[in-house]
Amino acid sequence: MRGENDGAARTAVRVVGELCLPTGLVLLLFYAYLLWGTGAQTEREQRVLQQRLGEVFTRDRVRASPDGIRLGDALALLRIPRLGAGYRFAVVEGVGPEELREGPGHYPGTALPGQLGNFVLSGHRTTYAAPFNRIDELRRGDDIVVDARDARYTYEVTRKEVVDPGEIDVVAPVPGHPGRRPTAALITMTTCHPEFSAAQRLIVQGVLVRREERQS
Numbered sequence: 676m677r678g679e680n681d682g683a684a685r686t687a688v689r690v691v692g693e694l695c696l697p698t699g700l701v702l703l704l705f706y707a708y709l710l711w712g713t714g715a716q717t718e719r720e721q722r723v724l725q726q727r728l729g730e731v732f733t734r735d736r737v738r739a740s741p742d743g744i745r746l747g748d749a750l751a752l753l754r755i756p757r758l759g760a761g762y763r764f765a766v767v768e769g770v771g772p773e774e775l776r777e778g779p780g781h782y783p784g785t786a787l788p789g790q791l792g793n794f795v796l797s798g799h800r801t802t803y804a805a806p807f808n809r810i811d812e813l814r815r816g817d818d819i820v821v822d823a824r825d826a827r828y829t830y831e832v833t834r835k836e837v838v839d840p841g842e843i844d845v846v847a848p849v850p851g852h853p854g855r856r857p858t859a860a861l862i863t864m865t866t867c868h869p870e871f872s873a874a875q876r877l878i879v880q881g882v883l884v885r886r887e888e889r890q891s
Contacts, residue, residue: 718804720777728752728765728822744768750781751788752822753796753806757813764806766821770797779806779864782846788823789886792848792857800866800877807866810879811835819862819881826889830862830881837868837875845878859883 728749744750746769753764770780779798786792798807813819819830838845846863849855860883868877 746771746783747774747777750823753779754820754822755810755813755817756820757817758809764798764804766796775799776803778804785846786848786857786860788821789826789828789860789883791860793846793850794821794860794862795846796862796864798864798866800868801870807864807877808870810864810866811868811877813879819864821862824889827887828860828883829885829887830860831884832879832881835877835879837877840873840876842876845876845880850880 728751746767748768749765750768751766753766755762764778766779766781767774767777768781768783770782774780775797779796781787782795782797785795788794799805800808813832813835815832815834817832819832821828821830844851844853846865847853847855848857850861850863862881862883864879866877867873868875
């Protein structure tokens with residue numbers, strides 16, 4: 676009787692093992708897709724968006740009014756020297772799932788590049804090319820360069836912090852002071868924290884220190 680029970684137990688273990696193997700493989704493939712497959716998708720979108728921005732930048736000083744910017748439109752080119760010479764991402768209008776699959780997104784209704792107020796960006800940290808994966812490496816005084824249609828704007832990092840998702844004051848025109856009228860042009864970049872979690876938000880903020888006119 677004991678031998679029969681042992682045989683049944685071994686059979687059950689073998690069946691469970693055989694079921695777990697394909698399940699584990701599916702999970703492995705799924706995570707591989709999230710980390711690399713989504714990145715390839717975003718990189719394709721970025722090539723198209725950056726090409727469109729380049730066409731705009733080389734035309735005769737074409738300027739887009741805020742009213743003319745639609746969700747998913749390429750808004751500006753983001754560069755962060757500390758993260759390497761190859762760090763270049765086209766910023767799109769909107770922060771919905773569709774927009775953030777294409778690259779960093781601009782919160783509609785917040786300031787545009789160079790404007791008084793808070794130019795607020797959101798980006799993925801681990802998937803879809805992970806544009807904000809390394810913004811935790813930024814230090815006070817680092818440059819954040821935004822090439823817009825009319826000019827190049829350079830912001831200087833002033834602070835970095837981790838906040839709860841419900842703390843929306845950080846994206847106010849004057850961060851931490853909702854309702855106060857802005858007197859400076861600021862930038863705020865937000866992403867999930869820690870990696871692979873949405874428990875908190877990593878915030879990097881900066882202030883505009885230089886504006887360079889785009890040559891016709």
